[in-house]
């Protein structure tokens with residue numbers, strides 16, 4: 001060391017400086033590097049974005065070049081999903097007294113003559129909704145207002161039929177529904193029929209208006225009964241049966257005039273065919289019943305218990321195959337098809353005829369109407 005010259009001293013100092021410089025630059029490098037790692041995800045993101053942009057541009061170019069092909073052969077629509085992505089569950093219902101028919105028409109511009117098909121996919125079932133009607137225009141308006149969007153969210157091919165009873169003789173819901181079934185089949189070979197009271201509005205769109213392997217009862221509860229089933233075996237209000245199930249039980253009885261009994265009669269028919277009634281869960285099968293007084297012309301049917309006692313004996317002869325009616329008009333309005341039927345006239349003829357015990361078979365019955373119609377089978 002003693003030999004170290006001043007030059008040597010300078011060199012030694014320089015060595016320290018070099019060391020110091022090196023360590024400082026290492027520190028500086030570490031600092032910049034960590035800064036970059038923070039920044040880098042953003043950079044990767046922009047990079048992938050450009051990639052995606054490039055891809056979609058390529059897709060566009062592809063689609064432009066393949067457009068002529070597509071125009072020649074339109075891509076077939078796929079079947080709608082089992083659970084529609086449009087369902088909302090329980091929805092708030094409104095019953096505004098200011099609601100007008102034209103409002104409901106403009107809300108549903110995809111509906112034509114009461115019929116609708118989902119635009120993006122092929123519906124899983126084609127469903128005819130049959131609503132027996134007389135003098136309930138306000139209820140009908142509320143129902144149409146809620147039912148059209150409800151059915152569209154379920155992605156169904158459907159049509160709404162109002163079966164209007166002509167005249168003012170006692171109402172006969174069941175016979176109107178028989179006539180509605182036969183009339184609707186003249187338009188289209190529907191898979192499924194929903195027999196729907198005009199004053200019941202569904203609250204939850206998971207309550208699917210489609211048919212099952214067994215007849216389905218959709219009104220588990222309504223606000224008027226605290227959302228409980230009215231009684232065990234109740235099969236009224238809104239029910240769903242396939243074309244075949246309804247044919248198998250020979251439809252409804254035609255003999256229930258006035259309120260009550262016809263739905264229990266249908267249940268007996270279903271049970272006689274060894275079919276089982278299915279229902280949606282309680283939280284789904286919920287309805288709001290719009291308030292009304294009992295209509296005149298639809299008084300309680302005092303004869304219903306007696307009639308129910310003979311269902312087993314008469315169901316083969318009393319039903320779809322013996323329903324005599326006359327179609328007075330079929331009006332195809334924007335939101336529904338209005339089928340007006342006279343179900344009384346021929347009934348009176350039948351009574352007259354049968355009371356004389358002669359020539360009952362000469363009457364024009366549903367069977368004949370059925371076999372003469374375009375949907376005859």
Ligand SMILES: *[C@@H]1O[C@H](CO)[C@@H](O)[C@H](O)[C@H]1NC(C)=O
Nearest residue numbers: 095223224225288289290291
């Ligand atoms: C059920 O709800 C409807 C509509 O809000 C109302 O008109 C009717 O009175 C209610 N019925 C009962 C029993 O609460």
Ligand SMILES: *[C@@H]1O[C@H](CO)[C@@H](O)[C@H](O)[C@H]1NC(C)=O
Nearest residue numbers: 133162164329331338339340
């Ligand atoms: C159905 O048509 C009949 C006969 O034109 C008419 O009297 C009735 O008011 C109509 N009903 C509905 C709900 O449009």
